[in-house]
Amino acid sequence: MVRAPVARGPYPIGSGEIVIEVCGLTKRYGDVLAVDDLTFAVRPGEVTGFLGPNGAGKSTTLRMILGLDAASSGTATVGGRPYAAQPAPLKAVGALLDAGAVLPSRTAYHHLLALAAGNGISRGRVAAVLAEVGLDGVARRRTGTFSLGMRQRLGIAAALLGDPPALVFDEPLNGLDPEGIVWIRGLMRRMAAEGRAVLVSSHLMSEMALTADHLIVIGRGRLIADTAMKVFIDAHSGHEVLVRGPQVETLRRMLPPVAEVRPDGADGLVVTGMDAAELGALAAAGGVELHELTPREPSLEQVFMDLTRDAVEYQAEIGEKETSR
Numbered sequence: 001m002v003r004a005p006v007a008r009g010p011y012p013i014g015s016g017e018i019v020i021e022v023c024g025l026t027k028r029y030g031d032v033l034a035v036d037d038l039t040f041a042v043r044p045g046e047v048t049g050f051l052g053p054n055g056a057g058k059s060t061t062l063r064m065i066l067g068l069d070a071a072s073s074g075t076a077t078v079g080g081r082p083y084a085a086q087p088a089p090l091k092a093v094g095a096l097l098d099a100g101a102v103l104p105s106r107t108a109y110h111h112l113l114a115l116a117a118g119n120g121i122s123r124g125r126v127a128a129v130l131a132e133v134g135l136d137g138v139a140r141r142r143t144g145t146f147s148l149g150m151r152q153r154l155g156i157a158a159a160l161l162g163d164p165p166a167l168v169f170d171e172p173l174n175g176l177d178p179e180g181i182v183w184i185r186g187l188m189r190r191m192a193a194e195g196r197a198v199l200v201s202s203h204l205m206s207e208m209a210l211t212a213d214h215l216i217v218i219g220r221g222r223l224i225a226d227t228a229m230k231v232f233i234d235a236h237s238g239h240e241v242l243v244r245g246p247q248v249e250t251l252r253r254m255l256p257p258v259a260e261v262r263p264d265g266a267d268g269l270v271v272t273g274m275d276a277a278e279l280g281a282l283a284a285a286g287g288v289e290l291h292e293l294t295p296r297e298p299s300l301e302q303v304f305m306d307l308t309r310d311a312v313e314y315q316a317e318i319g320e321k322e323t324s325r
């Protein structure tokens with residue numbers, strides 16, 4: 001399938017080219033299988049949401065992509081090479097993993113300048129990325145005085161320093177105020193529109209629904225879903241109708257076999273397999289009095305929780321065993 005270009009930018013867009021590729025990736029920590037035979041690809045021009053409950057293996061996967069942890073087996077590559085084989089890593093992939101990992105006595109400018117010098121990046125890029133993240137006014141301040149939101153912006157400036165075609169963000173919205181959240185969402189969208197591949201982890205579906213074009217869901221280190229966000233939303237929305245009234249039992253007996261039904265309180269039914277118009281018409285034809293007829297969409301958060309329930313229960317069991325020791 002040929003994908004339409006989403007915007008002009010310095011990177012190839014819509015070619016379907018894979019920028020980050022994970023193949024059979026596995027990581028064991030002693031008895032813990034943190035990442036289990038994971039395979040997925042991150043494409044340019046898209047924000048790919050990397051979603052999973054706490055402990056699912058997201059950070060471990062990102063750390064292996066970035067060469068910070070060695071895989072037990074399998075491979076993770078950026079632009080076709082493992083991170084360790086990148087001639088200029090900051091020019092291949094920019095990452096925001098831990099916004100706190102900055103010397104507090106250094107100014108923002110000198111922090112970025114040291115990174116640039118170590119990676120063969122020009123001094124001019126430092127000023128450019130400080131402006132991009134809105135820190136140019138505080139460039140000469142020590143980072144120890146920065147708020148979490150400012151440290152997060154500095155971490156993103158560092159990620160952008162090498163103007164890389166791939167960006168990796170681990171839970172970048174954690175702890176941010178609403179303004180910071182809106183800003184990072186906008187930045188991720190902008191980076192993708194420029195043609196970069198953006199991989200961003202989160203444990204909240206609601207965040208991803210607003211930001212990501214593509215979704216990779218993991219649980220217990222394993223792949224659960226790898227799908228376009230639109231396909232995911234379409235597949236999981238608009239299938240329930242709540243019906244209320246004094247004669248819902250009569251309506252229940254009139255329903256065709258395609259309808260599935262469960263009670264909701266004494267006078268309500270939740271019907272799947274028929275839309276509100278079909279149900280309303282059926283009730284009218286049968287002379288059934290209705291007091292409510294409401295299409296309901298399960299929240300994406302609910303769908304995500306259903307998808308990953310087994311993984312979460314597994315984690316809870318482990319937790320219980322550990323605490324009962």
Ligand SMILES: Nc1ncnc2c1ncn2[C@@H]1O[C@H](COP(=O)(O)OP(=O)(O)OP(=O)(O)O)[C@@H](O)[C@H]1O
Nearest residue numbers: 029032034052053054055056057058059060061203
């Ligand atoms: N250095 C380590 N040593 C031992 N076990 C580890 C180590 N790092 C991670 N783990 C375990 O690997 C599993 C996956 O952890 P990971 O941090 O990758 O998950 P996550 O999806 O990023 O979770 P969260 O959303 O809580 O950050 C967990 O069971 C965790 O306890």
